Amino acid sequence: MGLDDRKLAVLRAIVEDYVSTQEPVGSKALVERHQLGVSPATVRNDMAVLEEEGYIRQPHTSAGRVPTDRGYRLFVDRLSRVKPLSPAERRAIERFLVGAVDLDDVVHRTVRLLAQLTRQVAVVQYPSLARSSVRHLELVPISTTRLMLVMIADTGRVEQRLVELPGPVPADDVTDLRRLVNEKLAGARLSDTPPLVQALVEEVPAELRPAMTTLSTVLLETLVERHEERIALAGTANLTRGGLLDFQGSLRPILEALEEEVVLLKLIGETEPSTTRVLIGDENEFDNLRAASVVSTGYGPGSTIVGGLGVLGPTRMDYPGNIATVRAVARYVGELLAQN
Amino acid sequence: MGLDDRKLAVLRAIVEDYVSTQEPVGSKALVERHQLGVSPATVRNDMAVLEEEGYIRQPHTSAGRVPTDRGYRLFVDRLSRVKPLSPAERRAIERFLVGAVDLDDVVHRTVRLLAQLTRQVAVVQYPSLARSSVRHLELVPISTTRLMLVMIADTGRVEQRLVELPGPVPADDVTDLRRLVNEKLAGARLSDTPPLVQALVEEVPAELRPAMTTLSTVLLETLVERHEERIALAGTANLTRGGLLDFQGSLRPILEALEEEVVLLKLIGETEPSTTRVLIGDENEFDNLRAASVVSTGYGPGSTIVGGLGVLGPTRMDYPGNIATVRAVARYVGELLAQN
DNA sequence: GACTGGCACTCGCTACAGTCGAGTGCCAGG
DNA sequence: CCTGGCACTCGACTGTAGCGAGTGCCAGTC
Numbered sequence: 001m002g003l004d005d006r007k008l009a010v011l012r013a014i015v016e017d018y019v020s021t022q023e024p025v026g027s028k029a030l031v032e033r034h035q036l037g038v039s040p041a042t043v044r045n046d047m048a049v050l051e052e053e054g055y056i057r058q059p060h061t062s063a064g065r066v067p068t069d070r071g072y073r074l075f076v077d078r079l080s081r082v083k084p085l086s087p088a089e090r091r092a093i094e095r096f097l098v099g100a101v102d103l104d105d106v107v108h109r110t111v112r113l114l115a116q117l118t119r120q121v122a123v124v125q126y127p128s129l130a131r132s133s134v135r136h137l138e139l140v141p142i143s144t145t146r147l148m149l150v151m152i153a154d155t156g157r158v159e160q161r162l163v164e165l166p167g168p169v170p171a172d173d174v175t176d177l178r179r180l181v182n183e184k185l186a187g188a189r190l191s192d193t194p195p196l197v198q199a200l201v202e203e204v205p206a207e208l209r210p211a212m213t214t215l216s217t218v219l220l221e222t223l224v225e226r227h228e229e230r231i232a233l234a235g236t237a238n239l240t241r242g243g244l245l246d247f248q249g250s251l252r253p254i255l256e257a258l259e260e261e262v263v264l265l266k267l268i269g270e271t272e273p274s275t276t277r278v279l280i281g282d283e284n285e286f287d288n289l290r291a292a293s294v295v296s297t298g299y300g301p302g303s304t305i306v307g308g309l310g311v312l313g314p315t316r317m318d319y320p321g322n323i324a325t326v327r328a329v330a331r332y333v334g335e336l337l338a339q340n
Numbered sequence: 341m342g343l344d345d346r347k348l349a350v351l352r353a354i355v356e357d358y359v360s361t362q363e364p365v366g367s368k369a370l371v372e373r374h375q376l377g378v379s380p381a382t383v384r385n386d387m388a389v390l391e392e393e394g395y396i397r398q399p400h401t402s403a404g405r406v407p408t409d410r411g412y413r414l415f416v417d418r419l420s421r422v423k424p425l426s427p428a429e430r431r432a433i434e435r436f437l438v439g440a441v442d443l444d445d446v447v448h449r450t451v452r453l454l455a456q457l458t459r460q461v462a463v464v465q466y467p468s469l470a471r472s473s474v475r476h477l478e479l480v481p482i483s484t485t486r487l488m489l490v491m492i493a494d495t496g497r498v499e500q501r502l503v504e505l506p507g508p509v510p511a512d513d514v515t516d517l518r519r520l521v522n523e524k525l526a527g528a529r530l531s532d533t534p535p536l537v538q539a540l541v542e543e544v545p546a547e548l549r550p551a552m553t554t555l556s557t558v559l560l561e562t563l564v565e566r567h568e569e570r571i572a573l574a575g576t577a578n579l580t581r582g583g584l585l586d587f588q589g590s591l592r593p594i595l596e597a598l599e600e601e602v603v604l605l606k607l608i609g610e611t612e613p614s615t616t617r618v619l620i621g622d623e624n625e626f627d628n629l630r631a632a633s634v635v636s637t638g639y640g641p642g643s644t645i646v647g648g649l650g651v652l653g654p655t656r657m658d659y660p661g662n663i664a665t666v667r668a669v670a671r672y673v674g675e676l677l678a679q680n
Numbered sequence: 681g682a683c684t685g686g687c688a689c690t691c692g693c694t695a696c697a698g699t700c701g702a703g704t705g706c707c708a709g710g
Numbered sequence: 711c712c713t714g715g716c717a718c719t720c721g722a723c724t725g726t727a728g729c730g731a732g733t734g735c736c737a738g739t740c
Binding site: 048068 | 730731732733734735
């Protein structure tokens with residue numbers, strides 16, 4: 001069944017009013033606040049249709065209407081335009097991100113910036129190792145039987161692992177190992193390394209074989225197979241705005257979900273094309289988040305994508321504004337990464 | 341004014357009951373649940389005195405008594421014995437911490453373990469750089485004018501910074517720089533490095549001077565002066581247990597405080613002797629946390645202390661249990677660090 | 681056929697009165 | 711110094727009533 005333009009305008013008005021007032025909106029208030037050009041009674045008829053179609057609902061019989069998840073979906077897809085950022089916001093983004101000394105620093109600043117601009121919970125995934133290439137591998141002797149393996153990725157990520165060698169390895173051998181490993185692996189995408197590492201173990205001189213074997217095990221198991229993803233989070237205090245009306249009274253499930261890296265990664269770390277993704281309420285696969293919406297997108301230097309970032313908040317959120325902010329921040333971060 | 345033994349027993353009973361039931365406790369319930377050997381009326385008289393002295397109070401005129409912050413303080417100082425951990429808890433700690441591959445991993449596991457055992461918010465400070473020594477400094481060329489400086493500390497921490505060189509530096513010079521820097525700084529406490537770095541810049545051959553100068557700036561400014569502290573957090577969902585009765589209805593101030601690293605560091609990152617510290621309610625210097633208590637202690641390999649860890653929860657918490665758990669976990673972590 | 685004004689109806693919210701009961705403070709007596 | 715008894719307080723809960731925002735429906739108008 002088709003909805004004519006006016007019904008769509010009514011839906012849009014309901015969403016906008018509800019988002020800003022947080023109260024069910026009635027037909028009378030609607031015609032007063034928006035130039036719909038019709039009477040409340042007409043609006044009521046339209047509302048009845050919208051309700052029948054599942055776009056809005058009444059919390060109680062004698063209350064105004066509230067958008068459903070489906071209503072928000074329609075609003076996002078067809079009724080809203082991405083708001084351009086205000087100059088103040090643009091300046092804030094630049095000011096915030098300039099002067100980051102370090103990948104950690106970039107991620108940290110980004111996540112706080114996002115939380116501050118959107119007034120929601122912000123989530124930023126560190127550049128994924130799976131999509132990084134090896135820039136350099138460093139072996140630092142800790143003792144004769146211990147090495148610290150430091151991997152520097154082209155995305156700026158640095159990971160380290162302690163390697164317990166099967167026996168003592170002299171300093172010269174460590175130098176050889178370092179050279180060999182770098183010759184073979186530097187520049188390779190992390191996902192392409194397994195066969196290379198395999199080859200390394202086989203080609204290596206006999207006396208280095210045992211050390212190289214344990215080294216390769218650590219490398220493959222802790223860096224490649226379970227590719228270590230990291231996540232930064234900020235703005236959880238924003239969940240308490242709207243005083244428990246959002247999230248039907250309990251922050252518990254939300255806070256629990258936010259503690260699970262796996263969940264967050266699923267939310268914002270998707271591969272997908274570079275479009276912005278919006279998940280509304282029960283579209284979400286996690287029960288804990290059925291009262292929340294997520295706006296996320298990928299970021300990376302140039303047009304490649306190395307990680308995701310986004311915000312999470314009540315379904316009653318300012319979608320156009322948040323979408324715009326998330327996109328803008330992702331773009332700036334991408335530029336920042338491209339410079340390094 | 342002195343409190344006799346029975347009054348103290350009454351206070352202890354009130355604290356214990358209130359902590360477990362979360363409801364104001366009355367005189368009748370008290371004599372039923374504890375073997376005090378006296379009648380409710382007597383208990384009432386004792387309560388009146390305790391209230392006058394500020395150890396307990398009545399939420400409403402016709403309600404039972406609730407401990408005040410001062411009452412908890414007395415309880416913690418004089419009325420409670422540290423609970424020995426159950427074997428199950430000991431096993432949990434060992435099981436949880438065995439198999440950590442990495443300092444990050446240790447800290448991560450520790451903070452989750454603490455949150456799980458105490459059912460409170462857990463906070464763990466990474467080993468402080470200020471109390472670490474330099475184990476090794478690595479310089480990785482990124483381009484001819486860029487280096488990645490990687491510092492590995494004896495505590496296992498690894499920090500990296502991008503260094504923009506004033507001009508191109510050939511590979512051999514980087515090797516020289518690396519050697520010089522390590523000869524001078526390896527083994528030094530980070531806090532002792534400034535004069536050493538100063539000397540380095542002066543001693544270095546003229547052609548390396550500019551590079552060494554920028555290098556030393558980065559080193560001193562980002563690693564020594566503003567000593568980068570890091571913090572891990574877990575268990576925020578535990579704040580919602582006790583359904584908003586704790587924290588007088590709003591998690592907001594607590595969540596805000598937990599987002600401020602500075603605040604957390606002040607809470608758990610104190611120098612102090614190796615005793616366990618308990619901050620109760622308004623003893624806390626931050627207004628946001630006046631409804632919360634913190635139990636914290638230092639940890640480190642052997643008897644030295646390299647960082648702090650602890651838990652944060654409502655003033656109505658199981659102090660003896662949490663103190664025991666915090667201590668035990670700190671001890672295990674210390675042992676773990678000593679092994680590396 | 682679409683829109684509008686009018687009207688009866690629903691139902692959550694608030695205020696108010698009344699009851700109940702847990703808990704207290706006090707006092708006289710052991 | 712402790713205890714049992716007793717009057718009192720006051721929050722929690724219940725039921726009732728009135729208010730008002732908002733609705734659905736219908737007959738009338740353009």
